[in-house]
Amino acid sequence: MEEQTPSENTPQASKAPESSPPENRAALQSKLLAGALLALVLVVGLYYVNRYWIAPAVRAQTKSDGDHPLAPAFSLTDITGKPLKLSDYQGKVVLLDFWATWCGPCRVEIPGFIELQKRYADQGFTMIGISMDDSPEPVVGFYKELQMNYPVAVGNDRLGELYGGMPGLPTTFVIGRDGRIYAKHVGAMEPGVFETEVKELLAASPTDELKDFHQAGRIFQDDKVVLGDPATIDSEVPGINLTKLTADQKEAYKKILLSQQCPCGCKLSLLKCRQVDRRCSVSLKLAQDQMDAFLKNRSSGVATK
Amino acid sequence: MRMLLWGGVLTLMVTSLGWAQNGNSVVEARAVVATDAVHANSPVKLAVLAQVAAGFHINDHKPTLDYLIPTELKVDPSDHFTVKSVVYPKGTLKRFAFSDAPLSVYEGTVVVGMLLQAAPTVPAGTYTLKAKFAYQACNDHACLPPTSVPVPVTIKVVPRNVPLKPVESDVFQRIKFE
Numbered sequence: 001m002e003e004q005t006p007s008e009n010t011p012q013a014s015k016a017p018e019s020s021p022p023e024n025r026a027a028l029q030s031k032l033l034a035g036a037l038l039a040l041v042l043v044v045g046l047y048y049v050n051r052y053w054i055a056p057a058v059r060a061q062t063k064s065d066g067d068h069p070l071a072p073a074f075s076l077t078d079i080t081g082k083p084l085k086l087s088d089y090q091g092k093v094v095l096l097d098f099w100a101t102w103c104g105p106c107r108v109e110i111p112g113f114i115e116l117q118k119r120y121a122d123q124g125f126t127m128i129g130i131s132m133d134d135s136p137e138p139v140v141g142f143y144k145e146l147q148m149n150y151p152v153a154v155g156n157d158r159l160g161e162l163y164g165g166m167p168g169l170p171t172t173f174v175i176g177r178d179g180r181i182y183a184k185h186v187g188a189m190e191p192g193v194f195e196t197e198v199k200e201l202l203a204a205s206p207t208d209e210l211k212d213f214h215q216a217g218r219i220f221q222d223d224k225v226v227l228g229d230p231a232t233i234d235s236e237v238p239g240i241n242l243t244k245l246t247a248d249q250k251e252a253y254k255k256i257l258l259s260q261q262c263p264c265g266c267k268l269s270l271l272k273c274r275q276v277d278r279r280c281s282v283s284l285k286l287a288q289d290q291m292d293a294f295l296k297n298r299s300s301g302v303a304t305k
Numbered sequence: 306m307r308m309l310l311w312g313g314v315l316t317l318m319v320t321s322l323g324w325a326q327n328g329n330s331v332v333e334a335r336a337v338v339a340t341d342a343v344h345a346n347s348p349v350k351l352a353v354l355a356q357v358a359a360g361f362h363i364n365d366h367k368p369t370l371d372y373l374i375p376t377e378l379k380v381d382p383s384d385h386f387t388v389k390s391v392v393y394p395k396g397t398l399k400r401f402a403f404s405d406a407p408l409s410v411y412e413g414t415v416v417v418g419m420l421l422q423a424a425p426t427v428p429a430g431t432y433t434l435k436a437k438f439a440y441q442a443c444n445d446h447a448c449l450p451p452t453s454v455p456v457p458v459t460i461k462v463v464p465r466n467v468p469l470k471p472v473e474s475d476v477f478q479r480i481k482f483e
Contacts, residue, residue, distance in 0.1 A: 102374045102441060103448040104403040132450065138372070168447035187446035188403055265435055265455045279450070 068180035068209055069227055071096070071173065072162040076130075076153035079140050084128070084153045086175075093125045093201040094175040095194055098155065098166055100131055101138040105188035106170040110146055112191030116198065117150045123202055124177065130155035132169060157278040158238075161228040168222070174198070176213075177206035183215040186222040193217035237274050239284045240291050253294050257287055331358045331449060334438040334456045339477050340469040342461040346425035349386065352476050353378055353456055355415040355438050363440040365396030365409035373408070374441035374451045378417045381435040385427040386460065392418035392480050402445050418480035427462050434458040 071086060071094075078084040086094070097113060099106035110129075117127045129152035131139045136154045143152055160166045163173065167186050174183040174197045183197055196216040204210040215223070232241040237257065242250050257271035264282035266273050270290070273283040332355050339350035357363055364373045378391055394416060396409035417438070439453035463469075471477075 100448070100450075101372055102451070104370075104373070104401065104408075104443060105446050105448060107372075108403040142372075166450070168449055170447065265437065279452070 067211070068176070068182050068213070069225060070179050071175045071181050072159075072227060072230075074159055074162070076155065076159075078151045078153045079131075079136050079143055082151070084151050086128075089126055089128070090179060091124070091177050091206050093120075093177055093198055094173075095125075095127050095198065096130065096163075096173040096175060097127065098130050098132055098160065098163070098169060098171045098173075100133050100169050101142045102133070103169045107142075109170055109172075109188050109191075110148065112194070114146065114149055115191065116194060119195075120198055120202065121150075125198055125202060126150060129153070130159065132160065132166065158233055161233045161278070162230065164226045164228050173225075174201065176201045176204060176210060178204075178209060180209060181225050181227075182210065182213045184223050184225045185217065186220060189217050237271065237287055238278045239274060240287050244295070249294075249298065253291065256290055256294065260286070260290075262286070331361050331442040332356065332363065332438065332440055332454050334454050336436060336456045336458040337473050337476060338458070338460055339472060339474075341472055342463040342467065342469055343423055344465050344467075344469070345423050345427045345429075345462060347423050348389070349421040349423055349460060350477060350480075350482060351419040351421060351458060352473075352480060353417045353419065353436065353438055354476065355411075355417070355440075355454070357412055357415060357442065360444050361442045362399065362408075362410035362412045362444070363415070363442050365411060366393035367396075367409070369398075369406065369409045370404075376411060376415070376417075376441075377439045378419060378456075379437045379439060379453075380419070380458070383432070383434055385424050385432055385462075386421045386434060387424070389420040389422050390483060392420070392482060394479075401443075416476060416479050418477075418482055420482050421460075423460075423462065429462050429464055432460045432462065434460065 073086050075083065075085045075087075086096075095113065095116065097106075097109070099109070101107070113127045113129070116125070127150035129148070129150060131152060131154050133139050133154060139152060139154055142148075163171075164184075170186075170188060172185045172189070172194070173181050174185075174194070176182050182201060185193070193216045197213075200213060201210065204213075229241065231243050232239060235242050236250065237254065242253070245253060254271055257274070258269045260270045262268055262270045262273035262280070262283045263286075264273065264277075264280050266277060266280065266283075268276065270283050270286055273280055274287050277283070334353055334355040336351060336353050339352070343349045363376050366375050366377065368375050376393070378393075380388055394411065396411055398407040399410055399412075400407045419436075434457070436456040436458050437453040438456050439451070441451040442449045
């Protein structure tokens with residue numbers, strides 16, 4: 001017995017094109033052509049809707065508050081042993097690249113940065129690399145291997161937090177001659193995107209804010225520049241703002257954190273975990289919960305001085 | 306009209322594609338023991354099932370490039386259970402925009418097996434081992450810092466005369482314990 005294919009049982013199968021008369025075939029071709037044209041019109045239409053309607057709206061949202069904040073100062077030692085201070089580059093356009101050697105998308109951007117440094121260094125531009133590796137060893141090896149021609153230092157979590165935290169690497173900040181951050185790019189970008197922005201900023205005034213700067217490339221929600229709060233970052237309990245507490249209240253709050261073990265697996269108290277592992281989201285949440293409870297008790301007059 | 310709506314949705318997705326996840330939530334993991342309880346002085350089969358969020362990958366335990374951080378299952382030392390072997394799955398070779406060569410990665414559900422040995426002297430009772438699933442995740446255009454997710458492992462030890470029942474045997478069929 002012969003096997004039957006499922007399509008042989010369907011009504012559509014009996015209307016196969018090869019059995020159709022020529023006029024039906026022509027009608028089918030016309031329909032297909034019309035469908036293809038409609039699809040093309042839709043694609044082109046969506047492109048323009050995105051370009052002139054959606055992308056500007058996202059762009060406006062990413063720039064809605066704070067416009068172009070001043071880049072947080074930092075002072076590090078680069079991997080060749082020289083001091084690396086952002087303030088030393090005042091008056092220059094700076095591309096500040098947070099990256100790591102274990103990050104493929106970061107590595108792929110580096111040759112483009114080396115090229116930018118070659119082309120624009122004598123026009124008032126510099127690249128700065130901040131590696132988020134745990135140690136300098138792999139960074140030094142990579143720096144030599146690629147013959148990187150710009151300063152690179154190993155950063156730290158505090159610096160990342162000052163720049164608003166790193167939602168992912170690479171994260172690159174585009175800083176103008178006036179020391180303001182004009183753009184933030186999370187994820188690997190085409191070198192042309194940075195070049196467009198650098199050229200625009202090189203042509204701008206070194207003192208006045210460039211109000212109508214145009215961020216190039218694709219723009220994501222993570223690209224919004226929101227800097228960290230130094231009072232929270234440099235707190236005795238990193239990540240928790242203690243400025244609303246008196247000295248006695250601070251001690252009482254720290255005592256509470258010291259008395260509780262962090263359940264993240266570190267085997268430390270909540271206080272110690274916060275202090276030695278700023279990235280621990282478990283201790284951060286619990287310390288914040290304790291702060292909320294502490295403030296609530298304080299407002300109701302319980303257990304506070 | 307419906308097509309236009311879908312087109313709009315698609316365009317919005319493309320425009321706002323950033324980090325769908327933040328912080329450490331890219332991987333969720335749980336542990337399962339091959340039987341509902343174990344006996345003293347016996348091997349204990351354990352599986353850790355890690356779910357990698359859509360759009361992300363983590364590196365193979367044996368990454369294709371030396372700079373990549375491998376995925377690892379680590380267990381805190383215990384007086385009652387010793388680790389005999391860890392069985393990692395083979396990664397999938399995949400091309401990414403940031404690499405000329407295909408990379409061996411894990412996506413979706415990752416099942417790591419672990420063979421433990423219960424000590425001869427372990428008394429009947431319930432024990433919790435602290436395990437960690439360590440990984441470093443990326444998507445096609447950016448990476449997250451290396452991190453780990455805690456995986457508590459609960460093991461019930463029963464007297465030798467108590468029969469054991471298999472648990473989630475389909476999971477353990479996927480692991481080639483040596």
